[in-house]
Amino acid sequence: MIHSPLQRLINLLKLDRKDISQVFFYAIFSGLISLSLPLGIQAIINLIQSGRVSVSWIVLVMIVIVGVALVGLLSLMQLRIMENLQQKIFVRSSFEFGYRLPKIKHEALYNQHLPELANRFFDTITIQKGASKLLIDFSTALLQITFGIILLSLYHPFFIFFGILLLLLLYGIFKFSYNAGLSTSLKESKYKYRVVSWLQEIGKNNFSFRKKNNFEFALSKNDKLVGQYLNYRESHFGIIKRQYIQLIIFKIIITAGLLFIGGYLVLNQKMNIGQFVAAEIVILLVINSVEKIIVGLETLYDVLTAVEKIGQITDLEMEETVSEESNICYNNITLEIDNIKFKFPDSNDYVLNAINLKIEQSEKVYLEGNNGSGKTTLLRILSGLLKPNIGSLFINDDTYRKIDLNHIVHKL
Numbered sequence: 321m322i323h324s325p326l327q328r329l330i331n332l333l334k335l336d337r338k339d340i341s342q343v344f345f346y347a348i349f350s351g352l353i354s355l356s357l358p359l360g361i362q363a364i365i366n367l368i369q370s371g372r373v374s375v376s377w378i379v380l381v382m383i384v385i386v387g388v389a390l391v392g393l394l395s396l397m398q399l400r401i402m403e404n405l406q407q408k409i410f411v412r413s414s415f416e417f418g419y420r421l422p423k424i425k426h427e428a429l430y431n432q433h434l435p436e437l438a439n440r441f442f443d444t445i446t447i448q449k450g451a452s453k454l455l456i457d458f459s460t461a462l463l464q465i466t467f468g469i470i471l472l473s474l475y476h477p478f479f480i481f482f483g484i485l486l487l488l489l490l491y492g493i494f495k496f497s498y499n500a501g502l503s504t505s506l507k508e509s510k511y512k513y514r515v516v517s518w519l520q521e522i523g524k525n526n527f528s529f530r531k532k533n534n535f536e537f538a539l540s541k542n543d544k545l546v547g548q549y550l551n552y553r554e555s556h557f558g559i560i561k562r563q564y565i566q567l568i569i570f571k572i573i574i575t576a577g578l579l580f581i582g583g584y585l586v587l588n589q590k591m592n593i594g595q596f597v598a599a600e601i602v603i604l605l606v607i608n609s610v611e612k613i614i615v616g617l618e619t620l621y622d623v624l625t626a627v628e629k630i631g632q633i634t635d636l637e638m639e640e641t642v643s644e645e646s647n648i649c650y651n652n653i654t655l656e657i658d659n660i661k662f663k664f665p666d667s668n669d670y671v672l673n674a675i676n677l678k679i680e681q682s683e684k685v686y687l688e689g690n691n692g693s694g695k696t697t698l699l700r701i702l703s704g705l706l707k708p709n710i711g712s713l714f715i716n717d718d719t720y721r722k723i724d725l726n727h728i729v730h731k732l
Contacts, residue, residue, distance in 0.1 A: 325502060325624035328631045333451070336408060339401050340455060346401075347459040350394040352467065353387050395456075402452040409451070413444040413630065420638060426705040428636040430665055436517040437633055443509075443626035450623035457616055461609035468606040475599050476585060482578070482603075486610060489570055493614060497563055504556035505621040509629055511549035518545055560618050567614045571607055578603050653716060655679040655702055660711030662697060671697050672708070 323331065333340055421438060469483030522529050522538050529538045582599060585591040591599070655678070662672040671694040679685055679702075687695045700706040701713060
């Protein structure tokens with residue numbers, strides 16, 4: 321089953337749902353405390369306006385200070401949980417790669433470069449850092465926006481309109497930017513790995529590339545790959561820039577509108593000074609939360625791209641697991657192929673067509689042919705690495721699908 325990048329990320333996070341639930345719990349608690357602080361400040365201002373210094377004023381100041389300390393403590397606890405989660409992601413990913421890479425079917429690697437696939441392990445680092453930021457910043461920001469809108473609506477019904485406008489903004493930016501942002505991020509990542517893969521080839525064959533013609537070819541190909549990477553990188557940046565411009569315009573409109581309307585409500589005695597100050601603090605918290613989400617979309621694209629790149633490896637079909645109960649050992653092996661035909665996935669013509677061959681134990685066979693005539697392909701079929709499209713491979717008069725190839729490899 322093919323999953324979308326977002327579904328892959330959700331499936332990944334489900335493995336640590338207990339830790340993530342704790343992060344959300346701390347975020348809810350922290351959000352409630354953060355938004356209770358403006359209420360405390362409102363009460364303090366009202367007491368100061370009355371011109372009296374009382375025990376209540378001192379108690380409120382202490383409550384606000386304790387609230388700030390609790391928010392910091394909860395953030396520290398979130399960091400500890402996310403550090404544990406990052407370590408788990410790294411360990412699971414390393415063993416996933418170590419288990420899968422040797423077992424990927426040869427057919428699945430057609431037109432794939434195995435070192436380039438292995439390089440995708442570095443996307444695990446992106447998932448580690450990005451998922452941590454998303455879970456902490458996004459959860460806290462969304463909860464602060466929700467609680468903030470509810471609190472503001474208690475001051476005046478106008479702020480309900482403010483809340484609706486906020487939600488429409490977030491929905492609009494996400495809806496019209498998500499697919500384009502993810503698409504350009506995936507293409508950028510594709511050429512990033514192609515550049516790395518080519519540099520590895522240069523390093524692996526450094527003596528060959530010392531010759532002038534080969535050296536110029538290496539730089540020319542590198543220039544082409546880097547150019548394609550920069551094109552998609554610039555396209556992706558254009559989407560990020562557009563999102564940030566929308567955020568700036570929104571902040572200007574909301575700040576100006578709320579200052580004018582808040583001042584009007586105070587002048588008409590529909591709000592007191594304490595409520596006005598508290599409302600402005602809440603509005604600033606909400607606007608900052610919106611900014612966190614918009615700016616954090618770039619991190620979201622990076623994480624989804626990383627999950628998709630690794631997911632493309634886990635989607636590759638692996639060889640069937642060998643039965644542990646099988647204990648047959650072949651001492652004498654006879655290989656026979658009966659009318660086999662084979663063609664590669666992107667070819668219309670058969671590279672092997674109606675081939676029949678039988679090889680007895682210790683018998684020597686000589687293969688001769690031009691480049692591309694199918695010699696290597698035939699050997700791979702005989703060794704069980706490739707399956708013919710038509711025809712059968714027999715090992716000791718039995719099809720190789722029914723026996724344990726591991727018992728034969730040591731004998732060949």
